Amino acid sequence: MAYLNENYSKLKAGYLFPEIARRVKAFTEAHPGAAGRVIRCGIGDVTEPLPAACREALHKAVDELGQRETFRGYGPEQGYDFLRQAIAQHDFRDHGLDIADDEIFVSDGSKCDCGNILDIFGPGNRVAITDPVYPVYVDTNVMVGNTGDAGETGAYAGVVYLPCTAENGFVPAIPKEAADLIYLCYPNNPTGAVATREQLAAWVDYARKHHAIILFDAAYEAYVRTPGIPHSIYEIDGARECAIEFRSFSKNGGFTGLRCAFTVVPKSLHGQTRGGESKPLYPLWLRNHTTKFNGVSYPVQRAAEAIYSPEGRQEVDALVDFYMENARILREAVSGAGLRVYGGIDAPYLWVRGPEGVPSWTMFDFLLREANIVITPGSGFGAAGEGYFRISAFNSRERAVEAAGRLAALDFTKAG
Numbered sequence: 001m002a003y004l005n006e007n008y009s010k011l012k013a014g015y016l017f018p019e020i021a022r023r024v025k026a027f028t029e030a031h032p033g034a035a036g037r038v039i040r041c042g043i044g045d046v047t048e049p050l051p052a053a054c055r056e057a058l059h060k061a062v063d064e065l066g067q068r069e070t071f072r073g074y075g076p077e078q079g080y081d082f083l084r085q086a087i088a089q090h091d092f093r094d095h096g097l098d099i100a101d102d103e104i105f106v107s108d109g110s111k112c113d114c115g116n117i118l119d120i121f122g123p124g125n126r127v128a129i130t131d132p133v134y135p136v137y138v139d140t141n142v143m144v145g146n147t148g149d150a151g152e153t154g155a156y157a158g159v160v161y162l163p164c165t166a167e168n169g170f171v172p173a174i175p176k177e178a179a180d181l182i183y184l185c186y187p188n189n190p191t192g193a194v195a196t197r198e199q200l201a202a203w204v205d206y207a208r209k210h211h212a213i214i215l216f217d218a219a220y221e222a223y224v225r226t227p228g229i230p231h232s233i234y235e236i237d238g239a240r241e242c243a244i245e246f247r248s249f250s251k252n253g254g255f256t257g258l259r260c261a262f263t264v265v266p267k268s269l270h271g272q273t274r275g276g277e278s279k280p281l282y283p284l285w286l287r288n289h290t291t292k293f294n295g296v297s298y299p300v301q302r303a304a305e306a307i308y309s310p311e312g313r314q315e316v317d318a319l320v321d322f323y324m325e326n327a328r329i330l331r332e333a334v335s336g337a338g339l340r341v342y343g344g345i346d347a348p349y350l351w352v353r354g355p356e357g358v359p360s361w362t363m364f365d366f367l368l369r370e371a372n373i374v375i376t377p378g379s380g381f382g383a384a385g386e387g388y389f390r391i392s393a394f395n396s397r398e399r400a401v402e403a404a405g406r407l408a409a410l411d412f413t414k415a416g
């Protein structure tokens with residue numbers, strides 16, 4: 001008899017994106033004339049082509065693999081030294097942050113890393129998760145048994161939910177209770193909020209006091225424009241003792257299809273044994289990564305390295321500028337139409353407060369029907385997202401401008 005992992009039966013059906021697809025399909029079938037007019041502002045995926053520097057590096061690496069003299073088979077599981085060194089140098093040491101090359105673990109995505117990291121933590125850790133949230137953090141904890149069942153509101157028993165609201169600037173207050181693992185993502189998906197140095201310092205203090213670990217998702221780090229806003233948790237004193245950072249080339253270099261990311265695991269991090277002994281986490285992650293993973297492909301790692309070349313940096317800056325100009329255009333349109341808009345300054349997402357009392361899904365239907373625009377309902381990211389919707393700035397300029405024009409012309413008082 002093969003016994004299955006019954007934690008999976010606690011998972012709620014992946015509801016958000018299938019439900020969006022179902023409603024869009026129903027609408028376009030009922031209004032075939034409008035089908036071609038539909039603009040998707042809901043998806044968190046890049047739209048613009050890969051930088052030339054990355055494509056050149058890919059071509060060159062493929063040609064190397066085609067020659068006996070330069071052919072390569074398996075590479076180091078943790079990533080090639082050329083890439084780990086470029087990352088540690090340019091993303092950390094150039095900014096005065098003390099991260100060694102071998103504290104960088106190259107992978108094929110932050111999504112996998114966020115899930116796999118739970119392998120090195122024992123059962124029974126109490127997990128603190130922001131609400132609204134990127135669903136991966138919650139679901140991976142359900143899968144490993146760190147939660148109880150979901151209640152009527154969809155909240156899982158045993159999880160410390162950290163509400164992120166307009167009042168707290170979408171950066172959660174420090175909870176009174178202790179947590180062992182804390183998920184923070186800044187710049188944030190879905191709210192587009194950023195955390196200040198003081199706010200992150202308070203979380204680092206809390207984590208150190210409780211011997212907790214912060215899992216810091218910095219996938220949107222490249223979008224930070226406001227001076228003084230941290231790009232990395234390691235800008236905070238003491239974070240080397242309590243934080244793992246996840247980064248990805250998906251949103252800066254447009255690698256969502258190419259796949260490359262990395263996780264920073266400082267050697268100074270410790271966890272507790274049940275016997276009360278403090279032990280470093282680093283050897284566990286090294287063992288995990290090298291046992292379960294065989295490395296990112298050589299051409300892809302060369303493409304990631306090219307992001308740090310002078311040409312690559314320029315192209316990535318231009319890509320980020322491009323999406324942030326979309327964000328500006330969309331932001332002005334929505335606030336001009338009288339709605340409160342958050343985010344979109346240091347992140348490619350706008351988090352929009354709908355008219356008072358109008359639920360997120362009602363706004364979704366209203367925008368689809370009246371403007372043929374697809375957004376993501378805030379309630380799909382957690383209970384605290386109710387009444388909000390997310391607009392993504394990942395789009396062509398033409399579509400962003402068209403969507404902005406339609407949004408600006410809407411009478412949102414009719415949404416209810």
Ligand SMILES: *Cc1c(COP(=O)(O)O)cnc(C)c1O
Pocket residue numbers: 044108109110111112134185189217219247248249250251256260261
């Ligand atoms: C897009 C995104 C990532 C990156 O995931 P990859 O698997 O590296 O593509 C990580 N975290 C958040 C919150 C994201 O939105």
